[in-house]
Amino acid sequence: MNVAVCVKQIPDPVEPYALDSNTHSLVREGKLVLDDSDSYGVEMALQLVEANGGGEVVLLSMAPNNEMGGLRTALAMGATSAVLVSDPLLKGSDALGTAKVLAAAVRTLDPLPDIVLAATESTDGYTGTTPVQLAELLGWPSVSFAKHVEISGGTVKVERQTEAGYDDVTSPLPAVITVTAGVVEPRYPSFKGIMAARGKPVAEHTVASLGLSADEVGFLGARQEVVSVQAAEARSGGEIIVDEGDAHASIVAFLEQIKVL
Amino acid sequence: MDFSPTPEQELLKEAVAGIAGHYGHEYFQEKTRQGAKPDELWSELGAGGYLGVHLPSAYGGGGMGVAELTIVCEEVAAAGCPLLLMLVSPAICATLIARFGTASQKQRWLPPMASGEAKMAFAITEPDAGSNSHRIATTAVHEGGRWALYGTKHYISGVDEADAVIVVARTGTEEATRRARLSLFIVGTDAKGFEARKIPVEIAAPEKQFTIFLDDCTLGEDDLLGTEGEGLRQVFAGLNPERLMGAAISCGIGRYALEKASAYATHRTVWDRPIGAHQGIAHPLAVAKIELELARLMLSKAAWSYDAGLDAGEAANMAKYAAAEASLRALDQAIQTHGGNGLASEFGLADLWGTARLLRTAPVSREMILNYVAQHSLGLPKSY
Numbered sequence: 200m201n202v203a204v205c206v207k208q209i210p211d212p213v214e215p216y217a218l219d220s221n222t223h224s225l226v227r228e229g230k231l232v233l234d235d236s237d238s239y240g241v242e243m244a245l246q247l248v249e250a251n252g253g254g255e256v257v258l259l260s261m262a263p264n265n266e267m268g269g270l271r272t273a274l275a276m277g278a279t280s281a282v283l284v285s286d287p288l289l290k291g292s293d294a295l296g297t298a299k300v301l302a303a304a305v306r307t308l309d310p311l312p313d314i315v316l317a318a319t320e321s322t323d324g325y326t327g328t329t330p331v332q333l334a335e336l337l338g339w340p341s342v343s344f345a346k347h348v349e350i351s352g353g354t355v356k357v358e359r360q361t362e363a364g365y366d367d368v369t370s371p372l373p374a375v376i377t378v379t380a381g382v383v384e385p386r387y388p389s390f391k392g393i394m395a396a397r398g399k400p401v402a403e404h405t406v407a408s409l410g411l412s413a414d415e416v417g418f419l420g421a422r423q424e425v426v427s428v429q430a431a432e433a434r435s436g437g438e439i440i441v442d443e444g445d446a447h448a449s450i451v452a453f454l455e456q457i458k459v460l
Numbered sequence: 461m462d463f464s465p466t467p468e469q470e471l472l473k474e475a476v477a478g479i480a481g482h483y484g485h486e487y488f489q490e491k492t493r494q495g496a497k498p499d500e501l502w503s504e505l506g507a508g509g510y511l512g513v514h515l516p517s518a519y520g521g522g523g524m525g526v527a528e529l530t531i532v533c534e535e536v537a538a539a540g541c542p543l544l545l546m547l548v549s550p551a552i553c554a555t556l557i558a559r560f561g562t563a564s565q566k567q568r569w570l571p572p573m574a575s576g577e578a579k580m581a582f583a584i585t586e587p588d589a590g591s592n593s594h595r596i597a598t599t600a601v602h603e604g605g606r607w608a609l610y611g612t613k614h615y616i617s618g619v620d621e622a623d624a625v626i627v628v629a630r631t632g633t634e635e636a637t638r639r640a641r642l643s644l645f646i647v648g649t650d651a652k653g654f655e656a657r658k659i660p661v662e663i664a665a666p667e668k669q670f671t672i673f674l675d676d677c678t679l680g681e682d683d684l685l686g687t688e689g690e691g692l693r694q695v696f697a698g699l700n701p702e703r704l705m706g707a708a709i710s711c712g713i714g715r716y717a718l719e720k721a722s723a724y725a726t727h728r729t730v731w732d733r734p735i736g737a738h739q740g741i742a743h744p745l746a747v748a749k750i751e752l753e754l755a756r757l758m759l760s761k762a763a764w765s766y767d768a769g770l771d772a773g774e775a776a777n778m779a780k781y782a783a784a785e786a787s788l789r790a791l792d793q794a795i796q797t798h799g800g801n802g803l804a805s806e807f808g809l810a811d812l813w814g815t816a817r818l819l820r821t822a823p824v825s826r827e828m829i830l831n832y833v834a835q836h837s838l839g840l841p842k843s844y
Contacts, residue, residue, distance in 0.1 A: 268467075275471050387478050390509035390522040393471045 200254045200350065202244040203312040204278070205301055205330065206237040208262045208269030209323040216323065222418070223425035224291055225323055231262060233269030236318035238385035239378050241273045243348060244316050246383060251350050255279040257312065259304045261289060261297060265403060274396035275388035282307060286405040291418030294324075298332035300416060303409035305337060307402065314355065315375045319344055334375035341375040342368050346382050362458075463760070472513070472528060476535040479504055485540025485716070485808040488666075492811070497621055497666045501541060505532070506576015511550050514701075515558055519570035525767030526551075526701050530708040530759060537712020538719075540808060542815050544667045544709065545618045547823060549573060551705040552698035553580035553626050556644065560686030560694050565646065569624075580646075581622040583613040583672055584695065591828050592844075593628070593692055594639040598674060600629040607645065607684065609653070609677040615822075619656040619670040624648045627674070628695060631688055642691030646683050653677035663814030700762075700772050702823045703780040707759045710783035710819045713812055714752040714790035720809060721745055721794035724801075741797055748790040755782035774837055781829045784820040791816050 208231035210216060217226040233241075244256040258273050258281035265285040274281060282304045289300065305315060315337075320327030334341030346365060347358035355372055358365045360379055370376075388396075406416055414420055440449045454460040465473070483501045491498045505511050513528040515521025522528065533546050554573045557565055572578035589595035598611025609629055619625060625647050632641035647654060655673040686694045722745065725736030735741050762775035795802030795809050803810045820826050834840040 268470075271467055271471055272474070275475070387475045387508060388471060389507075390472065390475075390513050390524075390528075393468050393475065394522060394524070396471070397468060 200248060200251045200313045201257065201308075201310065202247055202254070203257045203259055203305060203308060203315045204237070204240045204244045204273070205315065205317040205333070206241065206258050206260050206269060206273050207234040207318075207321045207323070208232065208260055208266055209234045209321065212322060218428060222291060223428045227263050231266045231268050233272040234318065234322050236320065236322050236380050237269075238273070238276075239380055239382050240316040240318055241276055241278060242383045242385040243378050244314075245277045245386075247314065247348065247350060254313075257282065257308060259301055259315075260284070261292070261300050261304075263287075263290065267401065270401065271396050272388065274399045274401075275392040276386055277388075277392055278399075280400040280402070282402045282404060284404045284406075284409065286407075288406045288413050288417045288419075291421055292416050293421040293423040294326045294328045295332050295422055296416040296420045298329050298336055299411060299420075300406075300409065301329070301333050302336035303411055304404065305333075307404065307409070311373060313350075313372045315339075315373070317375065317377050319377045319379055330375055330377045337373075337375065339373050339375055340370045341377075342370050343377045345376050345378045348376060348378065348382070463757075468524075469528065469531060472510075472531050473535055475508065476505070476510055476532050477539060479508065479510075480536040480539035480541050483539065483541060488541040489664075489805070489808060489811060492664050492666050498541060498543065501536075502543070502545075502576050505536070506574070509574065511546070511576045512554070512570070512574025514550070515554055515570055515574050516566075519558070519566050520574040521558075521570065522574075525763070526555075526704055527760070527763035527767050529701070530704050530763045533705045533708035534712040534715075534756075534759075537709045538715040539712075540716050540812075542665070542709045542713055542812065544665055544815065544818075545579060545621070547702050547705040547709070548582050548617055549579045549622070551701040552582045555701050556626060556685060556694060556698045557646075559697050560644070562682065564682065565685065569646070578623045579618065579621055581616055581618045581625040581649075582698075583616045583625050584628040585614050585616070587612060587614050591825065593642065593695070596628060596630050596640050596642060598627065598629045600631050600643060600645060600679075602631070602688075605681060607679040607681070609645065609647065609674040609679065611674050613672040613674070615659065616656075616670045616672050618667045619649060619672060620658070620668055622649055625654075625672065626685060627672075628691055631691075640692075641689040642695070643688045644685040644691045644694060645679055646685050647674075647677060647679060651677050651679065661814075663818055664811040665815050665818075699824070700766055700776045703776040704759065704763050704766065704772075706819050706823050707755065707762070707776075707779040707783035710780075710787035710816065711752065711756050711759060713816050713819075714748070714755070714783070714787035717787070717791040717794035717809060717812070718745065718749055718752065720807070721790075721797040724794075725797050735797070744793045745797065748786065748793045751782070751786040752790055755779060755786040758782055774833070777824070777829045777832050780824060781826060781833075784816075784826065787816045788820060 211232050248254045256278040258278050261284045270281045317330035331341050342357045344360040345357045346360045349356045354369050357368045359368045440446050510532045513522035513524050517523035557569050601608045627645045627647050630640040631643040653676045656670040659669040661669050725741050728735050758779040762772050762779040766772035801807045
């Protein structure tokens, strides 16, 4: 079976992020790294392929300046190849614009993948809407928040995380599935994997080569506009419970209130 | 001139930092306290191919150079797990076997050393021949199709966890100079006539130090490594990688110390501001940082020279000197920055002092490096 994984290359979260003062969009110049939340999708893809008789794991990424820093990490982990879409026209793309690009990238694959995996949301944007939009554009079913994924008889069985526990969901293939962080333990690349990554094929595309028009993507195509940005409210000091023999009751009440219990 | 690492070196750094960071200094401290070895970390590094990055790919290695091995060494130490055995097993012993071993010696030793399953120690130092290898007294006698070793070796690291030891022994004397003709032997730690005794030292590290007694230690013809009588020249091929790994471990310890010190000085507030805002705290840390980065720069240059087949002796010596001094300064200042906490076990600094301090003395002492630089770099008269 073949699995495609959407991987986002993001500015290193270790460094403070900057917003463009005119567009309020994240400054993405410079070195980009593999979004940690996508390393789970890559690992899941590798495991699914290994468990189902082999196949290919193809990475799909949209990034400025033909950036490959994050793709290299995922290729070193064991992915077979990558499709990288890079074009100045993509600057300012919203979630839907990104989904259009990724859908076009999926369609360049021959054969089409059996599954497209993605993280539930990216670590730099957090919209969490791109994967389901991608599924809609492809006309495929989507299952989100997967905490366990298994292929069985041409269908995919997913344990879908919910507030109360999880739902068992079965879906026909092909499908788009988003995986939660922690669904699997991402492997560290081996040194052989690192050296092999250098020779793996990366198909580079632009907006035009994917057959998209300039007004569908980037700032021109965006249906969403960030009109203003405000600093997040500073965290308040929290509530201190003094134990006078009854602290447990207060703590249980608090946990019930936030629906942990 | 391009100082940037290759994409592969960046990935290597990231992967090793990830693996070692997963274990961290508390793991290392706990193992040391129990008198145990950091086997899990060593095995995981071996399984990922990281202990053999510099070995030929035909023998299970990564096919790259010493530059890559220094990255591994430094990253592991920077995560608070300085592995002194890396100086010995992969850096000297595996390098010597890869360079001078027969096909069967390479086949026997390199794949398991690359995967971390086999370890080797290196025995050159003797009670009466420290840095003067010409006075080595351990003798190998060739008779009746076998070798017999006699002698004592001192301060040999990691013998208790090694499968074998490369022993430097005298196999003859130069007529003209009366200097020893040396040869190298691969001696199994289970060989007859091989005995190791632990030397108690005040270093909190999992690697222990040993005296080795060789008394009619019997070896086969094929236990000779390289050419008989060429031992000293061959050893020099392994000494530069060893110095570079020493420098890499020092740089790693320095980075670890400065990272802890910066974090502490940023958050610790005694009066109305973090202590790091005071120049009395900030400037010494800045000085330590500058010296550390200079040492790392020389380390990169030395590793690059070695891999490019250039004479790396001067740069390797300078890197080793600079790194040992920089790490001691960084660690000392990190301890000072932490006040009383600097000596507390849970802050994980003071226990590294022994290892950082050892690297001023070993694998080549500060004074021998200064001799080298005085003589070779400055052209001053020889002092010994």
